[in-house]
Amino acid sequence: MINSFYEGVIVTCCVNIIAVLGMSVLTGFTRLFSFGNAGFMAIGAYAAAICSVHYHLPFALSVLIGAVAAGIVAYLLGSLTIRLRGDYFLISCLGFGECVRVLFLYLRNITGGAVGYTGIPFRTTWVVALVCAIAAFIIAWNLIHSRFGQAFSAIRENEVAAAANGIDVVKYKKMSFVFSAIFAGWAGGLYAHYLQHITPVLFNLPKSCELVITTVLGGLGSLSGSVLGTLVVQLLPEFFRKFSEYRMLAYGIAVVLVILLRPSGLMGYKEFPDLFKKSGKKKSTGGA
Amino acid sequence: MKILIQQMITGISIGSVYALIASGYALVYSLLDFSNWAHGEVCMLGAYCCFMATLVPKMPLSVSCLIGIGGAALISLFNEKLAYRRIRNNGSPNMFLMIAAMGLSTTYQNLANVIWGSKFKQLPRFFKTTTLNINGIFVGTTDLLCIVISLIVLVILLLIINQTRFGLHVRAVACAGRTARIMGVRIDQVIALVFVMAGALAGLAGITYGMKYNVYPTMGNVGLKAFIASVIGGLGSVPGAIVGAVLLGLIETVVSGYISSGLRDLISFSLLILILLIRPSGLFGVDVQEKA
Amino acid sequence: MNENSAPLLEMKGVEKHFGGVHAIDHFDLRVMPRDIYGLIGPNGAGKTTIFNTITGIYQADAGQILFEGKNITKIKPHQAAEIGIARTFQNIRLFGNLSVKMNVIIACNMRSSYSIAEALLRLPRYRNTTKDIEERAMGYLESVGLTDKADDIASSLPYGHQRKLEIARAMATEPKLLLLDEPAAGMNEEESIDLVNFVKKLHRDNPITILMIEHHMDVVSRLCEQCTVLDFGKTLAQGTVEEVKQNEAVVAAYLGGEL
Numbered sequence: 004m005i006n007s008f009y010e011g012v013i014v015t016c017c018v019n020i021i022a023v024l025g026m027s028v029l030t031g032f033t034r035l036f037s038f039g040n041a042g043f044m045a046i047g048a049y050a051a052a053i054c055s056v057h058y059h060l061p062f063a064l065s066v067l068i069g070a071v072a073a074g075i076v077a078y079l080l081g082s083l084t085i086r087l088r089g090d091y092f093l094i095s096c097l098g099f100g101e102c103v104r105v106l107f108l109y110l111r112n113i114t115g116g117a118v119g120y121t122g123i124p125f126r127t128t129w130v131v132a133l134v135c136a137i138a139a140f141i142i143a144w145n146l147i148h149s150r151f152g153q154a155f156s157a158i159r160e161n162e163v164a165a166a167a168n169g170i171d172v173v174k175y176k177k178m179s180f181v182f183s184a185i186f187a188g189w190a191g192g193l194y195a196h197y198l199q200h201i202t203p204v205l206f207n208l209p210k211s212c213e214l215v216i217t218t219v220l221g222g223l224g225s226l227s228g229s230v231l232g233t234l235v236v237q238l239l240p241e242f243f244r245k246f247s248e249y250r251m252l253a254y255g256i257a258v259v260l261v262i263l264l265r266p267s268g269l270m271g272y273k274e275f276p277d278l279f280k281k282s283g284k285k286k287s288t289g290g291a
Numbered sequence: 292m293k294i295l296i297q298q299m300i301t302g303i304s305i306g307s308v309y310a311l312i313a314s315g316y317a318l319v320y321s322l323l324d325f326s327n328w329a330h331g332e333v334c335m336l337g338a339y340c341c342f343m344a345t346l347v348p349k350m351p352l353s354v355s356c357l358i359g360i361g362g363a364a365l366i367s368l369f370n371e372k373l374a375y376r377r378i379r380n381n382g383s384p385n386m387f388l389m390i391a392a393m394g395l396s397t398t399y400q401n402l403a404n405v406i407w408g409s410k411f412k413q414l415p416r417f418f419k420t421t422t423l424n425i426n427g428i429f430v431g432t433t434d435l436l437c438i439v440i441s442l443i444v445l446v447i448l449l450l451i452i453n454q455t456r457f458g459l460h461v462r463a464v465a466c467a468g469r470t471a472r473i474m475g476v477r478i479d480q481v482i483a484l485v486f487v488m489a490g491a492l493a494g495l496a497g498i499t500y501g502m503k504y505n506v507y508p509t510m511g512n513v514g515l516k517a518f519i520a521s522v523i524g525g526l527g528s529v530p531g532a533i534v535g536a537v538l539l540g541l542i543e544t545v546v547s548g549y550i551s552s553g554l555r556d557l558i559s560f561s562l563l564i565l566i567l568l569i570r571p572s573g574l575f576g577v578d579v580q581e582k583a
Numbered sequence: 584m585n586e587n588s589a590p591l592l593e594m595k596g597v598e599k600h601f602g603g604v605h606a607i608d609h610f611d612l613r614v615m616p617r618d619i620y621g622l623i624g625p626n627g628a629g630k631t632t633i634f635n636t637i638t639g640i641y642q643a644d645a646g647q648i649l650f651e652g653k654n655i656t657k658i659k660p661h662q663a664a665e666i667g668i669a670r671t672f673q674n675i676r677l678f679g680n681l682s683v684k685m686n687v688i689i690a691c692n693m694r695s696s697y698s699i700a701e702a703l704l705r706l707p708r709y710r711n712t713t714k715d716i717e718e719r720a721m722g723y724l725e726s727v728g729l730t731d732k733a734d735d736i737a738s739s740l741p742y743g744h745q746r747k748l749e750i751a752r753a754m755a756t757e758p759k760l761l762l763l764d765e766p767a768a769g770m771n772e773e774e775s776i777d778l779v780n781f782v783k784k785l786h787r788d789n790p791i792t793i794l795m796i797e798h799h800m801d802v803v804s805r806l807c808e809q810c811t812v813l814d815f816g817k818t819l820a821q822g823t824v825e826e827v828k829q830n831e832a833v834v835a836a837y838l839g840g841e842l
Contacts, residue, residue, distance in 0.1 A: 034386065084564065087571055090326045090389075094522050095567055097515075098560035105557040142703050149702030149709065150692035157689045160678035166660035167638060167670055169693030169756055178699075208515075212393065219390055224680070252401035258394030262387050263377055 010129045011197075012241055017132035018194045019217070020233045021139040025186025026218045027229035028143055032152060033179040034159040034223075036093045038211045039100030040187045043073040045107060045206035047188025048195040049114055052123045055196065062126040066192035073188025074181050081177040100211050107203040119202035120195075127197035135193060139186060143226055146182065155179050156224070187214075209251075216254050220261055227275040293428050298548045299541060304434035306540020307441035308503070311496035312517035313524070313532035314448060315367075315489030321465040321527035322482055323379070325388040329370055330493055331514015332399035337363025337494025338501040338510065339403060342412050352415055360494040367490025370395055371483055396511065403508035411505035414498065437499050444495060445533055448488070452529060461485060465527070519563050525576025534574065589652060591616045591792050592637070592760055597646035599632055606632040608816040610646070614760070614809075619786055619793045621803040621810035621824070625836075628813040630796040631673055634762050638663040638670055650760070664693060669758035671749045673765050673796075679738035683729055683748055686737050687720040690755035720755065726788070727751040727781075743774055747781070754789065761785075763795040767802045779805045804828075812836075 005013075022044055029035050051069030054060040060068070084095040107114045114120055146152045154175045157165040166172050195201050213236070221232020240250045312334055319327045341359025344350055374391045417436065422429045452458040460481045463471040472478050493514075497506075500513055517532075520539045524531025539559060547555045566574070594612040598605065607629040614620045622630045635641040637648060639658040648656045650666060658666075678686050695716060701709040724730050727747040732740060737748060746766060753761055766782065767775045779802055786793055797803050803810060804824050812819040812833050820830040827833055 036386070036389075083568055087567055089386075090320075090526060091522060091567055091571060091573075093326075094519065095564050098519070098563045102557050102560045105554065105560075109551075109553050109557070145703050145705055146699075149699075149713075150695055150697070151699055151702060153685065153689050153692060156681055156685075157678050160680055161676045163640065163660075164672065164676035164678065165689075166640075167664055167672075167676075168690045168752065169661050169664035170689070171659075171661045212397065215390075215393070216397070248405060249401070251397055252405060255394050255396070255398030255401060259374060259391055259398065262383075262391045262394065263374060266383050266387055 005129060012238070013129040014127055014132040014193075014197045016234060016237045017129075017136035018127075018190045018197070019214075019237055020136045020230055021193070022187050022190035022214055023217045023221070023229045023233045024139050024143045024226060025183035025190075026214045027221070027223075027226055028146065028152070028155065028186075029179050029183035030215065030218050031223040031225065031229065032147060032159060033155040033176060035176060035179065036215065037096040037180070037183065038093060038208065038215060039096035039098070039103075040183060040214050041206040041208070041210035042096075042100030042103035043077060043184040043187035044191035044194070044210070045103050045203065046073045046076055047191030048201050048206070049107060049120060049191075050188070051192030052120050052195040052201060053113070055124060055126075056120075056122050062124070062196060066189065066196070069192030069195075070185045070188040073191070074185040077181045077184030078177065081180040085173055085177045085180060097208065097211070100206075101208060104203045104207055114203070117202065117204075119200050121200045123195050123199045123201070125196065125199055127193045132193060132197070135189070139189065140226065140230065143186075147226060151175070151178065159224075213254075216258055219258055220254070222273070225273055228273075294548070295545075296428050297430070298544045300428075300430050300438075301434055302541035302544035303537055304431075304437040304503075304540070305544065306520075306537035307438050307445075308496050308500050308513070309517045309520045309540055310445060310533045310536035311441055311492045311499075312514055313520040313536040314445060314529050315492045316514075316517055316521040317524070317527055317529045317532035318461070318485050318489050320521070321529070322461070322468075322485055323375070323385075323388065324527075325385055326392070326518060326526070327370075327489075328389065328392040328514070328518070329395035329399065330367075330392075330489065331511035331517065332396045332403075333363050333367045333370070333490050333511075334493035334497035334500070334514055335403060335506075335508065335511035336366050336399060336497070337490075338414070338497035338506045339407060339412075340494070341498045341501065342414055342506050345415055352417060356495075356498050359498045360491050363494025363497060364487045364490035366399075367486045367493065368483060371486040376479065376482075396514075400508055400511055407508065409508055411507045412501075413505055414501040416502050433503050437503065440495070440499065444492065448492070449529065451488075457481070457484065516559075519559065522573055523563060523566050525570075525573030528573070528575040531573060531575030588615060590614055590649075591618075591651060592794065593647075593649040594633075594637075595647045595649070597633075597636060597643045597648060599629075599636055599641055600644055605816045607636070607813075610813075610816075610818060611821075612811060614792060614794055616759075616792055617786075617790075618809060619782070619795070619807050621807035622794065622796045622813065623798070623800070623803060623810055623827075624813035624819075627815070629816040630813060631764060632816075633813075634670060634764055634796065637762065638668060664756050664758075667757070667759035668762065669753035669756045669760070670762035671746070671753055671764055671766065673768065675742075675745050675749050677737040677745060677749060677752075679736070681737055682733065683735050683737050683740065684717075684720055684724065684733040686748060686752050687723050687755045688716055690752045691716045691719050691723075693756050723751045723755045726754070726785075742769065746778075750781075750785070754785070754791075758791060761791050761793045763793060763797075765796050765798060767797060767799050775799055775802055778802070782806055800828075 022040065026040055029037055047069035050072040051065040054065035054068050055062065080099055084092055087095055108116055154170045157170055158172055158175060162172050217232045217236045218229055220236065222228030312330060316327060316330055337359045340362030341355050344355035344358040374395060375388055378387050378391055416433060421432050423432065452461060460476045463476055464478055464481050468478060500510065516539060517536065520536035521532040523538060524535030542559055542562060543555050546558045590613040592614040594610055597607060597610045599607045610633060622633065624630055632641065636643045639660045639662065643656055647654060678689065695712045697709045697712050721730065721733065724733055727750060729744060729748060740748060767778050770778060807824055810824050810827055811821045812827055814836050819832045819836055820827045
């Protein structure tokens with residue numbers, strides 16, 4: 004029905020969309036930076052793979068366990084580190100991500116070490132991936148347009164004012180962090196069931212950076228921008244195979260240009276419906 | 292015991308390279324309140340500049356080193372003029388500086404990959420790799436050279452910051468940028484000079500690192516270690532960065548020597564998180580309470 | 584005012600130091616329900632520090648703060664909002680990139696209670712609450728005359744409107760006590776009078792008590808019955824505005840300046 008090349012492209016895009024949407028909520032809406040979300044992807048991927056292969060759990064349940072595991076770890080980590088200011092929080096996430104990768108390399112008996120974890124059944128077809136990505140978008144959209152997401156935006160804009168308006172800054176930051184980790188874990192679990200063979204190097208620091216870069220390119224504070232950003236970042240190199248070694252170079256330059264020229268990214272605080280809406284007309288659904 | 296001393300010297304030597312980079316991080320952070328992620332790549336490019344210079348026939352190694360240091364200083368200045376200054380001036384949130392730095396870092400790393408390929412390049416060394424035998428303790432000459440050079444340079448740096456008029460300006464801008472401007476300090480000039488200094492330090496670090504090991508596009512990741520060191524020491528504190536760097540170097544070598552080299556990063560990162568939990572602003576950092 | 588009724592806000596011997604500096608030194612205050620109470624003093628007198636200790640941004644080093652008789656000395660900022668203390672800031676703190684309406688909606692959210700599951704699945708309680716909150720937010724905007732600006736970006740508003748929006752946002756948390764930090768700062772004569780009338784109307788239409796910091800003596804005399812004068816963290820005088828104006832220490836401190 005669809006050849007394996009296109010299936011691969013669709014699955015990769017969808018998986019990354021889920022991870023980037025998590026990142027978008029964390030960075031774009033709450034203005035917390037994490038260079039460790041690949042670590043949460045790794046946790047989701049390995050947990051889901053182990054559930055599938057070792058415990059023969061059904062696919063959906065395995066992926067769910069992977070996502071929840073990532074969320075629990077984020078909750079524990081966040082309880083310790085969420086109060087750290089700006090760069091200190093960022094470096095603690097980065098350190099965490101690297102710890103996860105090294106730990107998975109080291110625990111050969113469980114994870115297969117550098118060789119990787121093999122024999123994962125192929126379950127993430129392009130249909131599954133697409134359905135998941137759409138579901139992820141709806142969930143993230145609903146979150147952002149609820150009092151929880153509005154609290155995230157308030158924290159992004161001004162922490163002191165947010166607190167003065169009854170927002171428990173620490174609690175909501177942690178919630179945002181856990182949410183992004185659950186999405187990363189979800190993406191990881193799906194990815195494992197597509198690749199059938201995962202290694203720690205898939206979830207290294209450059210992967211975390213790629214998630215952040217995609218979020219920035221798409222536009223901080225826009226979920227549809229994040230989807231667009233992911234499509235650009237994932238699809239362009241597929242269609243310009245020849246230039247694949249310039250891929251990361253181009254992203255680096257693009258990030259600098261975006262920050263210098265259009266700091267709000269491709270979509271910048273706007274969602275797709277906003278583009279077709281004149282100001283002063285009836286507002287869109289949800290209340291943002 | 293002798294092995295431990297030997298390893299501690301190796302640790303201090305790698306720590307002194309970290310210290311050169313970390314002090315640059317700290318200087319920039321103290322002025323602009325952001326982590327200059329591209330600093331590791333400045334260090335890498337400095338090493339490549341030096342490497343390219345050594346390819347020129349009859350070029351003395353010391354001149355090549357100066358070219359490397361100068362190149363790094365220029366690139367550092369370029370980053371400030373091209374990107375950071377504009378972002379500061381157009382009133383963007385501080386976070387954008389860090390994102391721009393991240394973009395520059397990605398750009399340089401991949402640019403180096405495109406230009407020179409991912410193969411390791413070897414920098415020539417001042418001495419043949421020999422080890423001195425001091426009472427049964429074996430010490431590499433390159434290690435010793437690293438320590439001595441870093442020590443001299445860092446002492447000079449601290450003297451500049453604490454004893455000269457320029458250093459006074461740097462400290463004034465770090466304390467209160469706007470007030471310093473009103474008092475007649477040319478802020479942009481001070482910042483530009485600090486970037487040059489930080490770049491030169493990074494270039495020196497890149498060359499020593501390149502001599503100790505190799506030159507390769509991702510060697511800028513050593514900047515990550517330096518970043519960790521400056522976080523341990525307390526962001527924005529130069530003495531803190533130096534102490535943090537030596538501490539990190541020591542921990543890394545001792546862990547690789549006595550526990551497992553595979554766990555080296557795991558333990559240094561866990562330690563980092565632990566230190567942050569106990570002292571959220573690093574060892575030498577000042578906890579600032581935001582004024583409402 | 585009934586002298587026998589319990590004060591809404593009471594501060595007893597509150598102290599706050601920064602390093603060696605006594606930002607506030609043994610500060611006492613009694614604000615009765617429905618008062619409009621003024622805090623006066625030159626820059627650096629410690630007025631904003633008092634607000635910050637009341638709202639939990641700073642922890643007092645000594646002393647006690649009571650709100651409706653309950654000890655709130657160790658309260659956290661968001662808890663202060665929950666028990667009914669709202670505030671504005673000297674250097675306006677809006678949610679700059681969000682719409683005017685969203686600024687108020689966020690404040691209204693504090694009193695809504697739908698769960699995260701209800702939000703993610705858009706269950707009826709979420710939908711009803713959101714609709715209800717939007718109507719309430721528009722109501723608050725109407726009360727400050729910003730209805731037609733509802734969809735504008737908050738930071739694009741002119742200064743005077745930003746101040747009003749900040750007050751509307753504070754009112755949206757349904758406070759019992761409203762702390763206004765220099766509401767007339769940077770305003771000319773005419774705008775100040777406008778503000779005085781606005782605050783009077785706010786006080787008349789809502790069951791609130793107001794504690795305000797203000798430099799402009801004319802604003803204070805038009806609004807407040809009671810006031811406290813501070814200088815370098817110390818209380819110079821306390822009483823009705825007329826009494827305070829006659830106080831020698833106050834006159835000496837100001838040397839006929841703003842008074």
